[in-house]
Amino acid sequence: MSKRIYEHPVLRKVVEGIPNKFGSLKRLQPIATIDTVEIDSIISKYGSPVFILSEKTIRQTYRTAYRAFSTRYPKVQFAWSYKTNYLDAVCRVYHQEGAWAEVVSGFEYEKAIDNGTPGTHIIFNGPDKSDEDLIRAINNKSLIHIDHFDELYSILGLTDKLKERPQVAIRVNMDTGIIPQWDRFGFNYENGEAWNAINRILSSGTIDLIGLHIHIGTYITVSKAYATAVEKLAALANKTFDRFNVSIGYIDIGGGFASQNTLHGAYMPATDTSPSFDDYAHAITTAMIAADFPNNETPMLILETGRALIDDAGWLAGTVLANKRLADGKRSMVIDAGVNLMFTAFWYNHEIYPVHESSFQSEPTTIYGPLCMNIDVIRKNIDFPMMNKGDHFVIKRVGAYTMTQWMQFITYRPNIVMIDEKNNVHLVRKAEDKEVFRRQELVPEHL
Amino acid sequence: MSNQKTITVAVTGLNNIDSPGPGVSVIRGIKDSGLNARIIGLAYENLEPGIYMPGLVDKTYLIPFPSTGSEAFIDRLAYINEKEGLDIIIPNFDSELYLFIKYSDQLLNMGIHTFLPTLKQFEERHKDNLPEYGEKYGIKMPVSKAIQNSKELSNLPKPLSYPYYIKGKFYEAFKVNNNNQAVSYFNRLSAKWGLPVVVQQAINGTEVNVIVLGDGEGNTVSAVAMRKQYITDKGKAWGGITINDERLLEITHDIIKKTKWRGAMELEMIKTDEGEYYLIEINPRIPAWVYLAVGAGQNIPEMVCRLAMGEKVIPVTEYEYGKMFIRYSWDLIGDISDFEKIIIFGEL
Amino acid sequence: MSKLNSLAISENGFIFKPSTGESFTTNEIGLLIISFLKQGKTADEIINEITKEFDVDAISAGRDLYEYLDFLKREKMLD
Numbered sequence: 001m002s003k004r005i006y007e008h009p010v011l012r013k014v015v016e017g018i019p020n021k022f023g024s025l026k027r028l029q030p031i032a033t034i035d036t037v038e039i040d041s042i043i044s045k046y047g048s049p050v051f052i053l054s055e056k057t058i059r060q061t062y063r064t065a066y067r068a069f070s071t072r073y074p075k076v077q078f079a080w081s082y083k084t085n086y087l088d089a090v091c092r093v094y095h096q097e098g099a100w101a102e103v104v105s106g107f108e109y110e111k112a113i114d115n116g117t118p119g120t121h122i123i124f125n126g127p128d129k130s131d132e133d134l135i136r137a138i139n140n141k142s143l144i145h146i147d148h149f150d151e152l153y154s155i156l157g158l159t160d161k162l163k164e165r166p167q168v169a170i171r172v173n174m175d176t177g178i179i180p181q182w183d184r185f186g187f188n189y190e191n192g193e194a195w196n197a198i199n200r201i202l203s204s205g206t207i208d209l210i211g212l213h214i215h216i217g218t219y220i221t222v223s224k225a226y227a228t229a230v231e232k233l234a235a236l237a238n239k240t241f242d243r244f245n246v247s248i249g250y251i252d253i254g255g256g257f258a259s260q261n262t263l264h265g266a267y268m269p270a271t272d273t274s275p276s277f278d279d280y281a282h283a284i285t286t287a288m289i290a291a292d293f294p295n296n297e298t299p300m301l302i303l304e305t306g307r308a309l310i311d312d313a314g315w316l317a318g319t320v321l322a323n324k325r326l327a328d329g330k331r332s333m334v335i336d337a338g339v340n341l342m343f344t345a346f347w348y349n350h351e352i353y354p355v356h357e358s359s360f361q362s363e364p365t366t367i368y369g370p371l372c373m374n375i376d377v378i379r380k381n382i383d384f385p386m387m388n389k390g391d392h393f394v395i396k397r398v399g400a401y402t403m404t405q406w407m408q409f410i411t412y413r414p415n416i417v418m419i420d421e422k423n424n425v426h427l428v429r430k431a432e433d434k435e436v437f438r439r440q441e442l443v444p445e446h447l
Numbered sequence: 448m449s450n451q452k453t454i455t456v457a458v459t460g461l462n463n464i465d466s467p468g469p470g471v472s473v474i475r476g477i478k479d480s481g482l483n484a485r486i487i488g489l490a491y492e493n494l495e496p497g498i499y500m501p502g503l504v505d506k507t508y509l510i511p512f513p514s515t516g517s518e519a520f521i522d523r524l525a526y527i528n529e530k531e532g533l534d535i536i537i538p539n540f541d542s543e544l545y546l547f548i549k550y551s552d553q554l555l556n557m558g559i560h561t562f563l564p565t566l567k568q569f570e571e572r573h574k575d576n577l578p579e580y581g582e583k584y585g586i587k588m589p590v591s592k593a594i595q596n597s598k599e600l601s602n603l604p605k606p607l608s609y610p611y612y613i614k615g616k617f618y619e620a621f622k623v624n625n626n627n628q629a630v631s632y633f634n635r636l637s638a639k640w641g642l643p644v645v646v647q648q649a650i651n652g653t654e655v656n657v658i659v660l661g662d663g664e665g666n667t668v669s670a671v672a673m674r675k676q677y678i679t680d681k682g683k684a685w686g687g688i689t690i691n692d693e694r695l696l697e698i699t700h701d702i703i704k705k706t707k708w709r710g711a712m713e714l715e716m717i718k719t720d721e722g723e724y725y726l727i728e729i730n731p732r733i734p735a736w737v738y739l740a741v742g743a744g745q746n747i748p749e750m751v752c753r754l755a756m757g758e759k760v761i762p763v764t765e766y767e768y769g770k771m772f773i774r775y776s777w778d779l780i781g782d783i784s785d786f787e788k789i790i791i792f793g794e795l
Numbered sequence: 796m797s798k799l800n801s802l803a804i805s806e807n808g809f810i811f812k813p814s815t816g817e818s819f820t821t822n823e824i825g826l827l828i829i830s831f832l833k834q835g836k837t838a839d840e841i842i843n844e845i846t847k848e849f850d851v852d853a854i855s856a857g858r859d860l861y862e863y864l865d866f867l868k869r870e871k872m873l874d
Contacts (some may be wrong), residue, residue, distance in 0.1 A: 005850060006850070007824050008824070009822065009827075010822045011810075011820075011863060011870075012820050014817070099828055108860050242807065266641050268545065269515075272549070329866075361822060380609055388797070783818070787807065789810060791805075791808060791809050791820065791822060
């Protein structure tokens, strides 16, 4: 005789006025596969935890974004934001799709070159560019986006010694109605600093000003802020043309498109509220077309969006370590991936799912990582089914920033695999082991 | 009119408590009308009084909070629709309207009609956007500012000064007289309703309200003005009286004409001693005191149902002045077995 | 087990505690455990019954049972 399916016994107090299971529970459907590949099989082969990337999702998302803009505006160029995820495998998928590289350090610049990106397709952003970095970028005719006057003077100082004319844009910051205003990067529009920088560049006669760049903030969901930004940049382009007879070749609108991850404190899930690529494209391209650029020219539109392109393509799978009742009777669960890998848990309510159906009952649960630190919380108070030690879970939408901001703390960083379009699994970054650290460390002889 | 076919109307907001939702009043309006309606209650919490009131709803279902996400929400509505064959839903909470508007086409495909503003109309009248809204439509409003960070409270732009109101994104407002109070309310409101929190200059005067129904083409189908006679510590009307304020109705018609608002809304205004009107808030839905409008001669819930079903509704302008409502509480005797059904099955 | 007998327990898993007016919900296994407790069975006997009827090992069943008993005690439904 076959035995009946067992369920954990559950006893729950009814709190009047508080929503019960019909009120609050979104039944978490288990996620067993990614692109038809069994998550269990990936864990058994590559260990736990493991990051999983979907090449198919990367390409599809990119194409959706590109279609949204290119069907509305004649000259569109995406530049892959390396800092969001600079795994070579990921970068190369974007480059194959036609994206340039957007880098913010010498390290990222070297990666872009190694990934076969032509120098003229590299946008070099950020406040930290050494003379060495600048010389290489100038010689390669890369697009240098100047962040501050000290950098501008460094470039001016280098022009005597170099044959190539530096190809530059300036980064502009401004009031677009977005709070907080990101005024720590670039030159301010309202107080005339940006115009001063343009004057300085063009009166030197040794540098080419080819673009204007703005990045109005991160996780921006107000499309009209972009429209404000474009209007102000167009005004700057006109002023430049009138004074120097120089046309601005491109407008780089930066990134900052929201992903579908829900921020802490948001009332509605982001999957219901985040604007789509089409919403952004509509706002930005309408503003670009409406803006009056000099000579009736249409500058190229460059987009550096990172998060919204890659977030959906990344997953983190792992294993339950323990279940615990906290002192107040609330349930908690410890998993083998903590904030060392999921830095983003500090601001997102990440979506976490069981890999297999474990229980029909669920209960408010706090999910902790394995680190010996109180702040190691992956998810607070999520209605989650009971899982047993050894069961697998998977976290959705972790493609952005996790694999670049992760910390090597207490333990090794895990494997990263990519599922290709034919559903084959490739290891794209090896887990660390003690040899990695042995290679890096030196011990003084007397120890 | 009474021999027409039965329509099934689902109504939310059955929380007829000290800060009442409009559901029970809406249902009373429908029941008083010539409509032959079956009423399905949609409740979020297991103690919403409307669930248990005899003769009010034919059946109640619990539904998930909108914050759970559209998937669970639509799934549940699909389930209820399958069992009940809904013709109309009248949503009554600000926080659920976004979903109902966004998915109204999908609901219509399921055979469920709504009569709601467009997403654009709904979004642009948000509290954090009121100054621009006022400018666009030429409506006078108190100075206000949307706040993302409590630090901004100590550095508010002029002419904002104490006392002012601090308001949650969806609900709740508190009058504050100093920065400490403001910060403490900021924390409370942002934790509960998210960001931004809105600061709005307090204006001295009498609060007057209008319930109004727009047909979506700029016509005012129905409008009734009311003065709150007594306000509870929760800021809700305890009693109110219909008034004949021509200027107020003129402003109302003008707003509907310019915004082409579709559906019901409530305008909260302050009339100063100088006779000026300031718009302090737009509630994009039927207010809880709608039954006063019914009593004064304009059955807005009935008109909403007819408009939702695509009927032509002739605008009404007449209503009785001096009609009053006095809210009272009444202890309903229920049985634990009803409570059990709601808890265990989510239906009663 | 007199405390358990004072509870009103419906077959749907709804438990009403008349002495305090509180109510609780439980599932099928929970109802089964309560009925075994009412019959005066010991923890070991209950574990035995559960493993006989359900697809579960004694260690898991025991861990769950003791957690369940703790909850009953915390809510003063069991001595």
